[in-house]
Structure formats: C-alpha cells, structure tokens
Amino acid sequence: MKIIDVKTFVVGNEWKNWVFVKLYTDEGITGLGEVTGGLQTKPHEAAVHEMKPLFIGKDPRNIGEIYDSMKKGLFLGYSIAMSGIEQACWDILGKSLDVPVWQLLGGKMRPRIRAYANGWYRGPRDPGFFAEAALKVVAKGYTALKFDPFGHAYRFLDREEEKLSLAIVRAVRDAVGDNVDLLIEAHDRFSVSTAVKIGHALAEFNPMFFETPVMSTDIAATIEVARRIPIPVASGERSTSLREIAELVESKAVSIAQPEVLLIGGISMMMKAAAIAEAHESYIAPHNAQSPLCTLVNAHIGAAVPNLLIQECFDDTNTEWTKEILANTAVVKDGYIEIPDTPGLGTDLIEERIVKYPYGDQNFLRLFESGWESRRK
Template sequence: MKITDVKTFIVGNPWKNWVFVKVYTDEGLTGLGEATGLTAKPAEAEIHELKRFVIGEDPRHPERIWQKMYKRVFLGIRVAMNAIEIACWDILGKSLGVPLWQLLGGKHRPRLRVYANGWYKGPRDPGFFAEAAARVKAMGYTALKFDPFGTAYRFLDAEEEKRSLALVRAVREAVGDDVDILIEGHDRFSVSTAIRIGKQLEEFRPMWFETPVMSTDIAATVEVARAINVPVAVGERYHRLSQFMELLSHRVVDIVQPETLRIGGISGARKAAALAEAAEAFVALHQAQSPLNTAINAHIHASIPNFLIQECFDDFLEPWAHEIMHGVPRVRDGYLEPSDAPGLGVELDEEEMARHPYDEDYFIRLFEEGWETRRR
C-alpha cells in the first residue's frame, strides 16, 4: 500500500477555523487527521509542503513516517506532521479492520469520564454563569471547566479579582459538591498573582487550576504548584517530550495535558502518557479543536492506564458541527465511549463542510472584552 495524495479541508468554525487532512492510498483506503491550531492557513500550507515526503510511503508505518518528516524539517515538530501521522494510524486500523484503541493495546475501561468546556458563552455575570452551569449539570456532566478571569493579563485589579472569584463561587453553588469544577488560567498570570488567586480558589475545591502562568516556564509552574493546595494542570503548549520529562522530574505537578496535535500525534501522546505514568501522574489530553479530535483522544485515553478525564466542547459547538462528520462518539450522562469501527471510526462529509468555508475573522480573542462568547 502506498500514499498517493494528501489533501486539506478548512471549515469555518466561528472561534477557530478547523483544518483537516485526508491521506489517500493506491488501495482506496483513506485516513483522516486534524491540524487545527490558532491559525489555519499556515497549517494548511505546511501540510502541502510536507506531503512530498510521504507520497509513495506505506501509511501502515505511521511512526516511521513521522520520523521521516521530523528529520526532513531539521528535527522540528509541526502540526502538519502530527495530522498526517494521525491519518496514517486511521489507515492502519482500517487495513486491519480494527479500531484504533485496539491497535494501541486495548481498553483499560469501557467508557471515559468527560468534562464540559465552551458552555459559558455570555456575560461575566454570576447569575448567568450559575444558570449555565446548572444546565450543564442537568445534561449529565459531572465536571465542567471555565475561565472566570476575563481580560486579565499578568495582574488583576481588586475589582476584577473580586468579580472572578464571585463567578467561581456562583458555579460551585449552582452545581453543588458532587460536580467537579476545573479552573482555566490560560497562561495569563504572573507567579505572585497566580499564587494569590490559587490560594483563594482552595475553598471551592477545584479539580485543578490549569496553566496559571506561562506553561512553557516550567520553573514558574513548579513555584505555583508548590505554593497552593490546588492541583496544577499543564502541558498543552509542550511540543517536545523532554518538556514533560523536566516538568515531571520536580514531582509536584501530577496532572499533565499533552496536546495530541502538538506533541507528535498519536504516538507522541502515548509517549507523553508513559512519561507521566513513570512519575505516577495522570493524563487529561488537551482538546480545543473539532469533534474529530474528540474521537482521536477517546481512542488514546481508553488505551492508557493513567487516564483522568477528557475535555469536550462538542455539545456547545455550532449546531452543524456534527453534520460535517459522522462516527464521532457522543457524550451520554457525562461519559463517552470510543468507536468500535475500524481506525478512528470517523468520516468527513465534504459536501456539508463546503457550506462552512474559512473565514479570516474566525479567531478566539483571548484577553479582549467578551472573548467568552467565542464570536467575532
């Protein structure tokens, strides 16, 4: 079997254009991957630049193909490489007639606990947050994540700090003690601010405080983690396994969030999970892309022993999000099950995707007033 072509598709999701890759073979099998990031056109261009290195290769060797691309770009790591690698895993599973989770060693658990994200598209008002959180709980979710910090960058003035904590209090009171809340920091704070905020979050018993400081600053992350009695979660910005090795060596952060599309695709995510397992740490793969990545991460999570919880935006996306692809597992009562279909178990509807074209204004505008609405 040989790769004959690699094509891209961009779908205009209002807060982040989604980028998909499709790998074609001479035997008729195709595979899907995703290259969604904060920008779309650079990823699309990278895929077309890199396809010269994979055409003619046997897609049933996904890690070998990734290594070839890695060396061709002078030991760099690109989202395009990871998307192609994922598509090759999809083809491998289809060629053998087995789901990806089975290729990865089988399931450790029949279903995966999920936390909701993207549910708070409205004003930074305690009443709105409380009502929205209550609706999420009523949908069956047992955990939800949110960023209450508005436009804060490095520091918070007294009024904004009070407002942010009022949002957290409102959500905790709305969902009660039987639902986990997860606080998103979006890398925004200085060390001193993160520690002060983290200490005040303790009374609300969050499952974690995510990326409270610039997450690539491992020394700063460790400083915060040692100072507060809330678990710190981090890892979505890491693109090299050595970064996880360094972070985990301090033995103070024990929840890591590799980004499958950044860390090296399916193989890279599994390797990051193995490093975490060696340090007795849990894994909750980061996910803020299309429902295709829900399916990808579900297969990985099912196959690792140190899975904690899976992020999911799917119930809070545009109504058409599930019309552009078929086979993505849906959240039921706060859990989802990876597909048993061969490969990823997902196929794109190219005709439906064409109804939602790329838009140059589709960006998430973090640190701007009203970014939570995820609208331009």
C-alpha cells in the same frame, strides 16, 4: 500500500478555523487527521502540502518511519501538520486491519472515559449567567465543568476584577453543588505572585485543578506555583516535545499533564507522553479544544492509557452543525465518552456539508480582548 495523494479541508467554526487532512492510498483506503492551529490556519494547511515529498509514496502503515521522515525532513523540527498526517496513518492502519485504533494501542483499559465540558459559558461575564449555563450542562449529564472566570486579565488582576472572578466561581459552585467537579482555567494569564494569590483564594471551592496559571512554557514558574498553592496544578498543553512533559512531571509538584495531540506529535507521541507521566506517578488529562475529530482521536488514546484522569470535550457545547460535518462523532452519555468500535478512527468528513462553512478571517478566539467569552464576532 502507498500514499498517492493528500487533500486539506478548512471548516470555519465561529471561534476557530478547523483544518483537516485526508490521505489517499493506491488500495482505496483513506485516512483522516486534524491540523487545526487555533490562532493560525493557513500556515498549517500549507505545511501539509509542503511536506508531500516526505510521505507521498510511502506505506501509511509504517507510521514510525513516516513520522521519522517528517521530523528529519524538518531538520529535527516539528509542525502541527506532522500530527495530522500521523493520525491519518493510524486511521488507515486500523481500517486496513478492520480494528479500531484503540485496539492497536493495546486494547481497552476502561469501558468509557470520563469527560469534562468546556465552551459552555458563551455570554456575559456575570455570576448569574455562569450559574444558569452550568446547570444546563449538568442537566446534560456532565459531572465536571471547566471555565475561565478571569476575563481578559494579563499577568495581574485588580481588586474589582478579582472579586468578580471569584464571585463567578462561587456562583457556579453554589449552583451545581459539591458533587460536580470544577476545573478552573487561567489560559497562561498570570504572574507567579498573582497565580499564587488566586490559587489560595480558589481553594475554598475545591477545584479538581487550576489549569495553566502561568505561562505554561515556563516550566520552572509552573512548578513554583504548584508548590506554593493548596490545589492541584495542571499544565503541558503547549508542550511540543516529550522532554518538556518529562520536566513538568519529574518535579513531583505537577502531577496532571495536559499534552495536546496536535502539538505533542500525534497519537504515538501522546502514548509516550502518557508513559512518561505514568513513570512519575502522574496522570494525563489531554487538552482538546479542536473539532469533534480530535475528541474521537483522544477517545482512542484514552481507552488505552492506564493513567488517564479525565478528557476535555467541547462537542456538546459547540454550535449544532459541528457534529454534522463528520459521519460519526463521540457520544457522551452521563458524563462519559463512549469508546468507538468502528475501524480506524471511526469517522470521515462529509464533504458536501463542510462547504457551507468556509474559512473566516474573524474565526479566532482572542483571549486577551474584552468580551472574548461571548465568542461572537
């Protein structure tokens, strides 16, 4: 079997342009992957095509060899495109053997995967709105919610902004009660001193974790905050190497790593990141703010790793059409993702539908602009 062609597809979601890659083989089997870049679109799409000499003509079932070829071809570098191509190869391998990808990764460690909802708070930065929105998500069966209450803060919070942020968290906790986990997102916003102050204030609400309170590429700062506050810190979504995940969890101060499958290097590297975390008695809670395809990819990974804590999911809070562009999407029932049993990743693009949603130059989430929570242009 050989890869004979590759195509890319851009789908314009209102807050992020999704980029998909599809590999074609000489035996008629195709494979799907994702190369969404968040605040960039066209560079990642172009990277797929520029790397064609590194994977066209190769057997997609030799996943490690293709990944190594791409890595060395970029002079030991990394591109998000590598992850999407790697995912597509796993999809082809599973289809060629008529088994789901999770079975190739070692089989199920669990019958289903606990999920937390994100993206549910599109609207005004008001405690009452957040409380009402949270109740709607809990009514869908979710038992864990993540949200950023901090507006467009950057490094510091003034007194009034701090009061409002904590009022939002309090309103959500009062609305959903003590049996729903709250996960507080900070989006790399704060200085160490501000993060420590906020971390102590959040302890009252017993959050599952405080996510990326400081710039997450600053591992030393992340560790310092984790050691100085009474609630767990989670980080690692910006990591592009296994070494960075190792540095984070070997501290023992941070025991929840959040590798992103598109940044860490694909399915194979996610499995290795999970193993590194496990070696340090730590969990992974994979970052997943992309399309429903990435949710499926993470479901296969989460089925197979022993140290999965919880999985991020936007699928039920995106606009309704986002589930219609794929033949199958993840099913969340009673707050848990059902593990798919179809071969490969278990889905495909419905190309006649995605043309309705083209690239948009305003489809970006500007987290330091006032009102970003509304996600309206």
